[in-house]
Amino acid sequence: MVLFIIFVFNSIIQRLTTKGPMIWPILGILPTVALHAYNIYETGTNALIKYGGTIYFKGLWMSGTFGIVTSDPVKIEYMLKTNFSNFPKGKAYKERLYDFLGDGIFNADGDLWRMQRRVANSEMHSARFVQFSMESIKTLVHEKLLTLLEAKKGLVIDLQDVLLRFTFENTCAVAFGVNTGCLEAELPETPFAKAFERATIASLTRFMIPYFLWKPMRFFKLWSEKTLHEALKIVHDFTKKIVRERKIELLSNKEGSNATSRSDLLSRLILMEQDQKDAFFTDKMLQDFCISFILAGRDTSSVGLSWFFWLITKHKSVETRIIEEIREILRQRENHHENIAFTEEELNKMVYLHAAISESLRLYPPVSFDHKEPLEDDIFPDGTRVKKGARVVYCIYVMARMESLWGKDCRDFKPERWLKDGKFVSESQFKYTVFNAGPRLCVGKKFAYMQMKMVVASILLRYRLKLVEDHVVCPKVNTTLYMKYGLLVTMEPRKKNID
Numbered sequence: 001m002v003l004f005i006i007f008v009f010n011s012i013i014q015r016l017t018t019k020g021p022m023i024w025p026i027l028g029i030l031p032t033v034a035l036h037a038y039n040i041y042e043t044g045t046n047a048l049i050k051y052g053g054t055i056y057f058k059g060l061w062m063s064g065t066f067g068i069v070t071s072d073p074v075k076i077e078y079m080l081k082t083n084f085s086n087f088p089k090g091k092a093y094k095e096r097l098y099d100f101l102g103d104g105i106f107n108a109d110g111d112l113w114r115m116q117r118r119v120a121n122s123e124m125h126s127a128r129f130v131q132f133s134m135e136s137i138k139t140l141v142h143e144k145l146l147t148l149l150e151a152k153k154g155l156v157i158d159l160q161d162v163l164l165r166f167t168f169e170n171t172c173a174v175a176f177g178v179n180t181g182c183l184e185a186e187l188p189e190t191p192f193a194k195a196f197e198r199a200t201i202a203s204l205t206r207f208m209i210p211y212f213l214w215k216p217m218r219f220f221k222l223w224s225e226k227t228l229h230e231a232l233k234i235v236h237d238f239t240k241k242i243v244r245e246r247k248i249e250l251l252s253n254k255e256g257s258n259a260t261s262r263s264d265l266l267s268r269l270i271l272m273e274q275d276q277k278d279a280f281f282t283d284k285m286l287q288d289f290c291i292s293f294i295l296a297g298r299d300t301s302s303v304g305l306s307w308f309f310w311l312i313t314k315h316k317s318v319e320t321r322i323i324e325e326i327r328e329i330l331r332q333r334e335n336h337h338e339n340i341a342f343t344e345e346e347l348n349k350m351v352y353l354h355a356a357i358s359e360s361l362r363l364y365p366p367v368s369f370d371h372k373e374p375l376e377d378d379i380f381p382d383g384t385r386v387k388k389g390a391r392v393v394y395c396i397y398v399m400a401r402m403e404s405l406w407g408k409d410c411r412d413f414k415p416e417r418w419l420k421d422g423k424f425v426s427e428s429q430f431k432y433t434v435f436n437a438g439p440r441l442c443v444g445k446k447f448a449y450m451q452m453k454m455v456v457a458s459i460l461l462r463y464r465l466k467l468v469e470d471h472v473v474c475p476k477v478n479t480t481l482y483m484k485y486g487l488l489v490t491m492e493p494r495k496k497n498i499d
């Protein structure tokens with residue numbers, strides 16, 4: 001009875017003194033999350049807006065999780081730029097993903113991250129890589145994606161699954177220079193693609209389980225940890241084989257060989273290492289780097305495209321304006337042929353499409369939240385204190401729904417908010433953190449836009465999407481904003497004349 005009274009007393013004190021959702025003794029924020037799990041995105045949005053953009057949270061007893069959740073651009077800029085060195089991804093983040101990503105750029109901090117960042121920035125912005133990635137997108141869209149959609153026209157398809165296959169195939173081609181075969185018309189399950197998917201989900205499960213539970217599960221290979229162990233064996237065996245064979249191919253340098261003409265990321269890194277006295281990219285580092293690249297490119301673009309196409313089915317006026325822009329660009333061609341792939345110059349002219357994609361990403365950011373772990377005690381510009389080792393979560397999804405940032409129409413899909421006098425106008429990185437911000441701003445941002453614009457323009461020019469009646473579209477509780485039930489649509493061939 002005494003323990004019950006203490007429990008109730010502590011709960012009342014916490015409710016009166018702490019800003020944010022109820023933090024229960026021993027159980028932390030877990031009961032609150034469980035109660036609202038069915039609609040956690042809207043619940044979280046309402047809570048952050050109610051409490052001025054920042055709330056406190058505490059995990060299950062013994063989990064060691066304590067910190068704040070924020071959607072305040074001032075705090076976000078402080079973490080991602082002003083005091084960047086004190087807010088790495090942190091130990092908790094790295095150890096949960098280490099079995100999967102190792103020391104790859106997506107999972108690295110400090111000098112290890114800086115070295116990979118420098119190399120990635122140099123290679124991905126080179127004329128050679130830009131041309132190669134553009135040709136890869138063109139080939140895959142016209143020879144694989146459009147062929148698949150033509151075979152499936154009139155049938156119900158899960159467009160989210162198709163787009164996930166497309167981005168996976170494209171990033172594998174760009175990263176490793178390999179064809180996984182997952183985008184064939186039969187939609188086959190290829191071992192590497194399937195294992196990569198399972199490894200991603202199982203790794204992310206660790207973020208939802210206290211460390212004192214998932215670590216023993218890993219040791220004994222139980223439940224999701226057994227799935228992860230089996231999936232990672234396939235993923236790592238595949239990447240080891242590719243790295244080994246590519247090194248033999250490139251370093252043999254046989255007379256008349258065209259191996260050095262390869263432009264995929266793996267090949268460029270191997271060739272670059274030939275000129276270095278101290279090798280940084282060991283075989284293990286090459287594997288980790290490319291796996292991180294695939295993870296970043298696969299999930300983000302496919303999820304972003306899925307939400308975009310769903311929004312288009314709900315906003316016909318936006319769709320019509322996009323089509324008009326595309327057709328105007330096509331009329332500028334000498335032969336007006338619609339089956340020729342769009343050039344980079346033509347994609348750059350699609351300003352309204354660029355705005356529409358940006359608006360879609362604002363409302364439904366593929367990475368809806370991220371977190372940092374301060375190395376030392378710190379104080380944000382508004383006086384909010386944060387302890388060393390705490391979790392600081394910033395919510396990109398919530399920021400899009402704050403009137404103080406985007407106005408009273410913040411929840412509306414409005415591409416025009418990005419345009420001024422017919423030109424695209426960017427927003428602050430710290431208000432629009434879809435591509436991260438500060439030193440860790442996404443190096444593949446241009447690549448992502450080109451890929452998405454090529455896919456959208458090529459599909460909308462040929463097909464009108466019709467959402468399956470009564471199909472429920474809602475976010476899945478995950479670190480990537482998947483649609484929980486996919487995106488079920490039919491593809492109807494578009495008439496030449498738009499209504």
